[in-house]
Amino acid sequence: METVEINLEDQFQARIDADISIEPKDWMPDAYRKTLIRQISQHAHSELVGMLPEGNWITRAPSLKRKSILLSKVQDEAGHGLYLYSAAETLGASRDQMLADLHSGKAKYSSIFNYPTLSWADMGCVGWLVDGAAILNQVPLCRTSYGPYARAMVRVCKEESFHQRQGFEIMQTLCEGAPEQKAMAQEALNRWWWPTLMMFGPKDADSPNTAQSMNWRIKRFTNDELRQKFVDMMVPQAEFLGLTVPDPAVKWNEARQAYDFGEVNWEEFWNVVKGNGMCNQDRLGARVKAHEEGAWVREAALAHAKKRAERAETQAA
């Protein structure tokens, strides 16, 4: 019996190593399944919770064009949530259970959405920085070993890169605008810079899942590698905008051909992860409230569908 198990594991790893995608009906180690359910559902939850900080500005967007773009973006996010929940369901997870885990606080979502959106420029920063970080995380996931996840990410990334350009365009318009718009952009960057660096997760040394996830090719790069890429990409963009990154340690390192940068405030990171960020309670509270207050709607839809099915059956009989 044991030898069979080992063979399955070996075969599985051989497929992974050969970059053959794993599909829902294939054998996979329990831990691989669990890791993926955790990661994909967390990703789906992030799309869902991520609608809130941006949704916060839809009714206040400064022009009809910007309002349309923002609405369309939030709609895309709901769609991404749906793709991802579907991808997680192929692993045997149920959406109801995943949502229950989100609502109970058992499942996490991206720490970034626990920061408040305080000015219009935040819509620029969320698009430019937050979606920029998400893309760096997600582009490698288009080649992740689990097929349904990889295919969902291909679709997500196309829309996400569009959002990111839109976010940059908001920043650019602000930076080319009146002094108070430029100040608004800088103030927002000051608040969002460090939280976006935290989106890549803890340092490699403190990331227990990384080695296994890399082995299974769920992850293609480590947290620190992606964070470095992000800084290298964003510092020149901030300079282009005429903005200052709020980190005095940022400096081009000729030898490394990369930017050196300061230390993330890990205490703040862990506090936010543990539920003590500015908006953790509000975000989760809003989701739970929507779910609870929507219960009667979902029940009505089910009851009506049942009545219809029964009537159709009676008619057929």
Add this chain to the structure above:
Amino acid sequence: MQVAPSETPALNNYSPEVRQQLFAYVLQLADTSLILGHRLSEWCGHGPILEQDLAMANIALDLLGETRSLFQYAAELEGQGRTEDDLAFLRLATEYRNPLLVEQPNGDFAATIVRQFLFDTFHYHCLVELHKSPDAQLAAIAEKAVKEAAYHLKWSSEWMIRLGDGTAESRQRLDKALATLWRYSGELTTPTATEQALQAAGIIPDYAALRPAMDAHVAHVFGEATVPVPQGVFMMTGGKEGRHSEHLGYILAELQYMQRTYPGLKW
């Protein structure tokens, strides 16, 4: 008057009076879509299930798209150099011309559905006729919007039926929403003086002629929903003439906040 080359030829044919009436009417349609879209967008992230969050954002986005086309046309009709954003963000509540129905609060999902259904029924049937307007621009906007309105009407009709013929609770909530909102449905087809003039000129549909098709649709959906159509309810009016409920001021305070705080900037 010097006519700008970009101006549509049809505009030249209108008397200043008709042009003014048409401006007021197009503005009224734009205000209506804008305010209802605003209300729907308040649901963003708070809907009963992800699919419906998506649907409501989708409808809000359609309405906003229609709003922008209408405001752009209104600005052209006015010929004063105002933009879509000037018209949306720099007018007072008393200058807004949306019917009272669309400014009503979201309430629970049933209230949102009833408000949407009553509006969609009118919107769809009006657009079907508006599409035939001799005013080419209005007809073109209606042609695009009617496809979206057909989708909205399907969505809200199906939810009327699900809620009416769902559970005891959904039925009770639907009844309550109808008791609150039905009184705003009459204004949609009660023409203002401006609308009467444009109807007489054959530029916009005669709302009385829309009623049979609208009533038939309402009767059908209410029948499926097993809900009696409310009868003999006093109908509130005033929104289309700038006499609003207290709700609109708050909507505009939020909607216009950025433009009022930072006037004259590009975003």
